[in-house]
Amino acid sequence: MIGSLLLVLLVLATITVTGLLVAKQASRRRKLTGPVCGHCDYRVTGLTTLTCPECGGDLRAVGIVTSSTPTGQSVVAGVMIFTVLLGFIATVATSGVISVLPVRHSYKRQVRLGPVSSGYPNVLVQASRTSWGGSFVPAAVTIELEPGGAKSTASPAQMIVHADGKYEFTSAGSRVVSNDEFGESAVLEWLKAAGIDTTAADMQRKAARIAAEARIAARSGRAAMSQSSGSGSSMSSSSGGDPADVFQNISTSQSNESHPPVAPSIAIPFFWLAVWIWGLWYLVIRGTRRRRVATMVAIQAAAT
């Protein structure tokens, strides 16, 4: 968006500058009825010395412009050609740079399983990862028991499974950090701490399923983290369940977003704008001014 705006500004500035140059040269041509000072356009006909009475410039250094003197029309053409060529170079070079800038990817996976118990209709297994396209490593997983029902007095319970396989959860106000490996028994321990009767016949099966979903979530999102996935966002979700399943309700949602870095997309147009302004300055102003100064120095040196 900003890049497009700057491109439009560049085009408008080019048109304006070339238009002004053409208008200035045309105006000077129209006014030129005789030889004039190269600096201030003062008529030099009738002068007796090579010093301009208007600006005080030495005519040997600032020049004398006549109707046959080459004008700045070539400068106008030069500015236009320069702008076109620079625009082409900028387009090709910028597209090359943009294609190799690391892209920030974010990915989130949520699996909601239910029911868990009378106090907790759902358990939410979620993993999120953010990467600039680095190597794929397991993500931390959060498992939350969602209390539900109007009469429910159950409090939310959370378990965090770290990327290295260790886990922690809060039980009765105290934080439990375990160095054991995460698995089915860890989930059972956490469920028990949350006040759920884990002796129920199907609770072990549910704990096993939660543990399995957590392991899958930890390694999910490989495609979304790839540099080749480009920029944009996508989301997918599915839900279902089977009366014969461990959980009757299972819903899975995944979302991923990719954002190229913002700073280069702002800085690059400014860079090309600076190059363009420098080129204009070089073509239009710098050469002649410095040449006049050099001639003046040579004259003064010869005089002394």
Place this chain on the structure above:
Amino acid sequence: LPNVEDFGTIGPVVTLNLTACLVFLTVAISGAMIVWRKLRDAGEAAAGELVCVRCRTPARLLSPDSFVCPGCHQDVRQLGIALDRPKRLTRPFWHVLIFSAALCAVAMVTTGELSSRLRVRYVSIQSNMQFAGEAYQNVDFVLTGWRHSDGPLHGELYADMFLKNGQAVTLVIDSPSRRYRLIDIKGHEWPSQESIGQEGALRWLSMAGLDTANPEVRQQEASWMSARIEDLLSGNDRSPFGPWDRRPRYMGGGGGSSGGSGDPEMLMPSLVIGWSLIWLAGLTLIVRPRATARSAQKEATA
């Protein structure tokens, strides 16, 4: 600003991309400095000074109180005093610009050609199959990778088999090597040096608790699973869920796929590095010899 933790472990592709950015930036700055320094001196040295327009006698030779050119003895007020060969002043500037534009054109054409020849298709497929009357309830397949139009898949296939007791065993297959590893119900990995096939599928089913000595498991389930896996890995247009008539206990399933075509991940950073270095080398060659030779000649004449 990016969070440092977000970078995670830097992989080869990101390393190459960052290197390409760094090379481009270094080359751009170096090139700008070379152009700046050389144009500052070379342009002026190449261009002439202010002269009589008719005979190109230097204006500095004119007497301060006379408009008569010492060369052609004409009145310079009628002829004019202007810069000698003004185009020489900007010649190095144009050389640099035209060289850069030409190189960009060549780079654009060759990159486009290479990109179209090496273009790959990125694949991401997810599918789910549910069963009844089996030791397992459902199997989830997740395939990610890329392939050339008719080449093998480069990526991984994860197949999670959910058992009736809630546990899951996972089969991970690397492509194109087809080597696989199994992840048991406790999350432990069991790598294998063999390629996946009916025997690999049998090992997977065995880990799920199926009796692999049973001819039905061996003949039907293992061969059916390995065929479905082969379909996914080979990019077979045939649906990964069929044929249903040979799989009576199949209850249904779903899935989706996404993907697109693009350049191989290593192509663009390699090209950016290559073209940047070529530009810098060409720039040095263009600016240096002519400018310095003429400059030296001018100085010697002066």
